[in-house]
Amino acid sequence: MIHYESQRVARRYLELSLALFCLQVLLGLWLAINYGFTLPQGLVDVFSFATARAIHTNLLVAWMLLGFMGGAYFILPLECKRELFSVKIAHLQLVIFAGTAVAAVVGFLFGWTQGKPLLEIPVPLDLLIVAAALLFVFNVGMTIYQSKERTLILWMLLAGVTFLSLLYLFGIPFYDNLNADYYYWWWVIHLWVEGAWELITAAIVAFIIIAVTGVERGVVEKWLYVETGLFLFTGLVGTGHHYYWIGAPDYWLWWGGIFSALEPLPILLMVIDTWLHIKNRTNPIVNPLLWTYIMGLAVFHFFGAGIFGFIHTLPAINYYTHGSQITVSHGHLAFFGAYALLNLVVFYFAMPQLKGIERFDDRLGVWGFWIMVVSMVFMGLVFGVAGVLQTYLERILDIGYSTAHITMMFWFKVVLFFGVFFLGGVLLTVYHLFTLKPAEEEGGG
């Protein structure tokens, strides 16, 4: 039921992405075990927390980027009303990207690392990632260039992927000065998730909303302009909320505090417009699960990224919460709410079409969605409790690191408990996506 043959290239991206998602969550459980139990020295020596964490976070980035790229390749022909510029480039880029990811993970196990959190991939592999990114931007750009279509969604998508690739460069060099190192580290981390990735998310969501609800394009585009404008307005200067304690001038407290406090605003608009578009739909609801995911994305994005970010973004609070499990709580809720769910929206939009299914049997998927969402909410709350406790014991009562942190063992056993459920939800969802079947046509609506 796909309209363009070259859309098929997306399938490999999505499948690999889903496999890495499972692996990422598995590593996450291992990290919780590291916190919850005392591991033998011999094991820690060969497979340390640091190595496992590098794999956990890099797999996160890898599966999400694969999802974005696969998603972009799937919707691009529909939006451009023509085939992709080159399917070969798309395949080549996937091979480079996947090969680099495997090499990176194996490298981490043997201590081959750049040693920067989240950007552990060593420079030679970084260059391969850049090559793959350039191929991707080139392929997207050429497809748009050769088509007659010039829609806002296309511009946003192209701007997002270009911005994403450019920012990655700031994480590659070695900086003598730790303070400058972290200044530019945030150009990758913050400006990705609160800049480039938001552009891509907004563009993809706008496309899918038009396709699914049938709401007039002009209406969606207006919202898209305002939301992305506000994302960039608040998000760019909002980077300052990471500069409070790195040794930077005082004005960052004001610029960073005020702009980042406004960051939930565009996400709130996203919740409102998603709800309005669903309410004013002109198309029938064919696959309710996809609509659930779209609304879930908007709400969880607002809750995890917006509210949980806002809670500790002001300097007076951040002084106590910075670098604690509260950040972990926000990180998990935000990445799941904004980007994991976005990718799942893309998967549930694209996979049925790639398999030629119009209305799919969604029973397993519904279970998967709710198990994931509920267990992630609990995980986020438990991380939050652990973070408040840690902050209180260590920074307010001042009772010393080990006395404060021995209490973490209990809370991370609770995290592990919900993590197992989360993994169950993920496996169910992934299994469902891999084995989508048409719904039985009886009494359905």
Add this chain to the structure above:
Amino acid sequence: MTGKTAKNIFWVGTLSSVIIFLWLTYDFHRQQATFAKTDQISKQVVAGKKVWHKYNCNDCHTILGFGAYYAPDMTKAYYRLGENNIVSIVMNPEKVYRNSFRKMPHLGVTKEEALALVAFLRWVGTIENRNWPPQDEKFVKAFRLREADARKLNKVDIVMGACGGCHSLGNLGRSIAGDFNDIARRIDYGPDLLTRIILDPESVMPGLGMPPQNVSAETSALIADFILSLKAGKEVQK
């Protein structure tokens, strides 16, 4: 709202933020020498930063509050632990954290690397970052107080500065390897042997589990005298 207004909101919002952000970035670099003490970044400091990256320290520890939250923040570690303690821990974590609920991997850090790391952490500690993290401010203040008048440095400061990473003395130091008051009571040998134990424990008392200490023979003798003086104090009390 018309499409044109929406478009204007996008461009005005984006461009104004870009301009502010780039301007502030320029100013950040202009003021960097003051905040980050860039003139103190020696070759040794840079070598230490490379060690920090090489062993992926930042994926367990935070520094400036960034990284993983599995192990303590290292921003002010120089003040909290001091040179000898950092070297001992980094080179022999399996001994120092033998009885800890959380382990640090033995990474095979060399003495040279450990010393470079100390130089790096000493520089990081000087970054003017508004007294973050809060829990380490007491160590910074105490260090500055001692630094202000080196003549006032008493024996307790020297001994706990070198040994406080594992040993405690009353409410000072960390209780990993026992309190000096208890150790003094147990010791039945003289200062010469104790000095040698401090410098190379395994050669004198195999199986003690204490790593060799990165202190001069002179300091070692001073520490030995101090510990034995605690014993004398106890006997007098009796």
